[in-house]
Amino acid sequence: SFFTVGSAPMSHPWHDVDVGDKAPEEFNVVVYLSKGSKVKYELDKKTGLLRVDRILYSSVMYPANYGFIPQTYHLDHDPLDILVLMQEPVVPMSILRVKFIGRDEHGGSGR
Secondary structure, three states, X not given: OOEEEOOEXXXXXXXXXXXXXXXXXXXXXXXXXXXXXXXXEEEOOOOOOEEEEEEOOOOOOOOOEEEXXXXXXXXXXXXXXXXXXXXXXXXXOOEEEEEOOOOOOOOOOOO
């Protein structure tokens, strides 16, 4: 799923980033929302770039780095979401290696 910008090939973070060889105990995550951010991004599925979805204007902010597990697919037609618990914010589109500690049974929109 490579495409080009000018003459340089680009990879897609959802399709081309490896989940990791130790999954499911330890795996890669692509962060797209930084801890403390008021900017809500969504992954543009066609290009793999981040699209600004909305700005949080109240005192609400994201309490942790938020991202997705590459090469996964959930019932809402998006990659599996993941909340990364750590002290520091991470720049969007960073790849982190994480360890699984639990899951939310509620899920997303339920689509």
